[in-house]
Amino acid sequence: MANWQQILALDAKYNAYRAPSNPQFRTLYIKRRSQLLRENAAGDKDQSVRRDYLHTRARLLSTKYGSPAISDQGSIKSRSFSFGGRSISKSTIESLDPKLAESRKYHHRRQRSSGSVKFNLDGPMKRVFDSIEVVPTREAEASRAMAGGKSVSENYAFAGMHHIFDQHTDAVTSVKFANDDKSRVACSSVDGTLSVCQVIPPPATVICMLKGHTDAVSDFQWSLSNDIILSVSFDSTARLWNVASGECIRTIKDITGAELHSCLFHPLNNNMFVTGNSKYFVQIINVSTGKGYKGGSCKITGIGMSLAFDPTGRTLWVGDDKGSLSSFNVDLTNGKLIRTRSILFVYLFNSLCLFRISPNGSLQLKQRFSIRQKHARVRSTFCPLMSFRQGACVISGSEDMCVYFFDIGKEKKACVNKLLGHSAPVLDVCFNCDESLLASCDAQGMVIIWKREGKQGVL
Incomplete structure (x- = not known):
């Protein structure tokens, strides 16, 4: 999986701790983060820079917030989100945290599409x-x-x-x-x-x-x-x-x-x-x-x-x-x-x-x-x-x-x-x-x- 997706998954993992009294801000934060990471991904030739950034950011977030509890139902870990045509799942998030990965092993089927979006369209065609x-x-x-x-x-x-x-x-x-x-x-x-x-x-x-x-x-x-x-x-x-x-x-x-x-x-x-x-x-x-x-x-x-x-x-x-x-x-x-x-x-x-x-x-x-x-x-x-x-x-x-x-x-x-x-x-x-x-x-x-x-x- 691309490094930018792992970075976004990491941010999503800790999103419940950002402005806990303002869920609208958390939603805007993740959407904007996704947009910036996607826009910069095409021109980023050196993936090692993003890997280093990912590890550094993971350590900083862990130091500030600790490891999010598995039972936190309001956190991103209990859901799957789609940004920019990619699905960010629990397995992606847990891949950044070996302890979670070891304690909760599972498999799921993933289907990808570079133009992946979700729509609900109504009317006579329904x-x-x-x-x-x-x-x-x-x-x-x-x-x-x-x-x-x-x-x-x-x-x-x-x-x-x-x-x-x-x-x-x-x-x-x-x-x-x-x-x-x-x-x-x-x-x-x-x-x-x-x-x-x-x-x-x-x-x-x-x-x-x-x-x-x-x-x-x-x-x-x-x-x-x-x-x-x-x-x-x-x-x-x-x-x-x-x-x-x-x-x-x-x-x-x-x-x-x-x-x-x-x-x-x-x-x-x-x-x-x-x-x-x-x-x-x-x-x-x-x-x-x-x-x-x-x-x-x-x-x-x-x-x-x-x-x-x-x-x-x-x-x-x-x-x-x-x-x-x-x-x-x-x-x-x-x-x-x-x-x-x-x-x-x-x-x-x-x-x-x-x-x-x-x-x-x-x-x-x-x-x-x-x-x-x-x-x-x-x-x-x-x-x-x-x-x-x-x-x-x-x-x-x-x-x-x-x-x-x-x-x-x-x-x-x-x-x-x-x-x-x-x-x-x-x-x-x-x-x-x-x-x-x-x-x-x-x-x-x-x-x-x-x-x-x-x-x-x-x-």
Whole structure:
């Protein structure tokens, strides 16, 4: 493995000790560290320099923080992270610490791709794109130990409903937990409002309602620091909301006057966001000025229903309602979009599809799962803690009013759990950061917070 990956793995190992009261800073630190290491890797001819640096930094961090405890569930050691197309796993981290390596031996299957990214794209095509970084083998002893000896279906068993929200008067189009936050969840609705709710500690409450849109709110995003929410609506506006006060701090009109269907903050620069509209345009907007970037608007083949960046923020994927997927290079200095690929697929109704993105940018179908999805905009997502278990999962809503869990490592009988409780099509699903709670929303405006069986916290 490249030395830069080992350096990043070492930093990730100790990341839980950096600014313990500020998880957003830790996330930004690792992302920026990854970016710098990647950018300098190509021109670094002398790998011995990096090896010496790695050993020196390991000694300094060990002297300052000591050796992180194995039982620290909040640390990086209990997870697998992907940066710049490479999966940084527990084995990589433990390779830097012989004591950990000796005490916890395991094997896992690794698949690499220089363009590896994870996407969750929704809409009539309902596709999920991913190059699977880490899926442990069934012989992985450490994986079984971390999962408590349980199967995937047992890990994703739920004890029942933690709370039910019904503050919206029409369909809830999207539900999202705040970044690295177990307790706050937000919802957007066709009734033109958004809501921010507190689910931990009980009793669960609605903190505030965000009112200002004059038509259905189709999509929204939390900012990286969770202090701002970006929303888009069929009223042709994007709005920025102060989460603490509930006030709208900026309204940005779509330059074409079209309905807005999707939005996404840039992963490294929250002063930049992207929208997709009903006139087949995808646009990059500057938050500070409220204006689009020159060269930051491109036409696609349909309504931009779903947006996804790769971890570097340099590649943008756009899924539309015509069954096409377009990719763009993003110039981070001037916000310019450069189309790189456009792929048209045959409609695959009633299915959730998992694709692999090859190094040259082409897509290969990896697996297909059966759900009910033909008319509604149904969304799916990866479970946030995917690795070091006997399998990895995606969850999906469905028009048959169920929430589905699929083990992406299985070709047959991949459905490991199904939650019943909604009385209308389930439109979106979302885990909190440690998978202790799951939120799902439906076309009648109900939001259900599900609680996982057993100990709350990291699996």
